[in-house]
Amino acid sequence: MPDPRLEPLVLSEDERRILENWVKRRSTAQGLALRARVVLACAQGGSNVAVAARLGVDRKTVTRWRARFLRERLDGLHDEPRPGVPRTITDAQVEEVIVRTLEEVPAGATHWSKRELARRVGISPTSVHRIWRSFGLQPHCTEDFKISPDPLLLDKIRDVVGLYLAPPANAAVFAVDEKPQIQALQRTAPVLPMIPGVPERRSRDYVRHGTIDLFAALNTATGKVIGKLSAQHRAVDFRDFLDDIDRQVTPGLDIHVICDNLSAHKAPVVQKWLLTHPRVQLHFTPTYSSWISQVERWFAELQRRCLDRGVFCSLDELTAALEEWIELWNATARPFKWTKTADQIIDRICRYCTRVSGPGH
Template sequence: MPPRSPYVVILTAAQRSQLETITRRSSAPYRTVLRARIVLAAADGESNTDIARALGINADTARKWRKRFCSKGIDGLTELPRSGRPRIFTAEQVAEVKALACELPSVSGLPLARWSCPGLAREVTARGIAEQISASSVRRILSRDAIKPWQHRSWIFPRDPYFALKAARVLDLYARIWDGEPLGADDYVLSVDEKPGVQARHRICRSLPPTARRAMRVESEYRRGGTLAYFAAYDVHRAHVIGRCEPSTGIERFSRLTAQVMTTEPYASARRVFWIVDNGASHRNWAAAARLNDAYPNAHMVHLPVHASWLNQVEVYFSVVQRKALCPDDFADLATVADRLLTFQQHYNNTARPFDWTFTRDDLNQLLHRLGRHDLHAPRPLAA
């Protein structure tokens, strides 16, 4: 006969009803349901050993929650507050460490290009922010706000005073709008550029295909077979590409692409064909626009702002070409490269859909507003 517990559980009708409700509640945490069952079994006269056997727990667990209920009632079934490890650094010290990490090291007179956690730890102690701090503690403090001063990204600040207006025209064309009016069914938008310097690199040893538990193997040494330029006009709304390969870039070679496109239907008989281009030498400034319009009156060249090729959708197509057709590369000569590019172009046209372009005028305004905070003396006009 197991010894009886000195803690006898006697439940009121309200307490029993509350505990039984907890055991039936599907959303209640398991530990809460378990504690309620222990108390109900104890109220029915079960010993701690019998309760432990029935519920598959340790007898000490049953003894703990029986005692807790007898001393504090149902409120005793909740977790007690835990103190945890005491703070080593105050909130002010943590804030100063984060502020230091958001400064360039040159502000502190250090010959460093960027901070590291050990460097920050040394500077924190040197400034007297904390008597002692480890690099791992600095990393934990910075990780709470995802601050990573040892990383950096390159960017180009837009300096064109008409950046917003020029970029907004292109974004409107992507949305099939021109001068505030919707484009017609016989209006087309082409995103055009060239991909220069495509190399014909011939691997000294042939590449090995992938097998089980082994990736494709590509010889690192190669022989150079020259370079060519790939010109492409991407129809934004039809996801159709017309391209050609040339020995290099230049006005004359770009003109051959315009002739190839503008003598092909539906562009030859279209009402308007908008050519979105960047500021490359082959199609720069008003002279290129006039040259295109003189040759084909229904063709209109629209220039992007300087340093805004990221708004040119053909660059997305070029990234697809690079990833799927040119990398890894192993071409015997330039003719093989040209054949790969044009064959992939046809393959792409058979399966492609328009890019899901979501960057709008509003996104452009928000971007320029954020950039304006970095240079208060050079406000950017909105794309209104």
């Protein structure tokens, strides 16, 4: 048998292209990329010692992969099957785990735990967990959904999404809502600050110093927010907030206000105000569809960044914190980007309806 150290290494065009792709692609395993570089360097000529010096690897590495390539070509560069413990879980057991998870529940419970299912199938809890993870099954997780019964659901979705994706010319579009009963909470013990290895800690109990309501109007084009704090959120308070929006919007622009179906938004006092302010037009979201209002996304940021971990010893402190948050937000405001079209949203609702109205429901 000829010495592989002396045998010339010649690549075909296809082999060279494949090896170069292995070297370039980031997804290629590090070991496979190194072997491809070794073979390409050997094809350029030179002894194993010279190739090892050029690549900065051990001479034995070059010798091994040159020989493997000459003997098996590209297949020789892949890892060989490694020895290990023989497989103990059969395909039938894997199928049983999946079928029981999807189609059955244990007696007296609403879903399987990995230990309960392991006892039933006769394998270890770790094996059940691996099977669940491989097939994307999460029996412990649940999600809520609500299909809107609004008879004008499709028309309202098209109306609101149309304002997001193709707003009218010479008009300002606002997503408006209230965040009621914001609590001024003071922890009964001082907050312990974060230190390396230990997160910030707060006491569970608290003292409440009152509540306040926040009206917010998010300009969907700029991301800026018009806010107003109020002790209540009655129809007259909503009307007064519409007055604030009207005063702050440039004269000559139409105003489109997206709001939910709260009775205060449709009260006679609001209707009378709209008659005297013809440039303002209300657009209503479908019932049970607060997710379609962009101001809810802003409320989520407010809750996460300002309120969840805030400590407020008085209602005045809470008021000052909310006003400061709105001011800082507006200083660097950026709009939320709406990407779903009305047809995409309606198609997804139809898929939900098909699933919940099928057999077994």
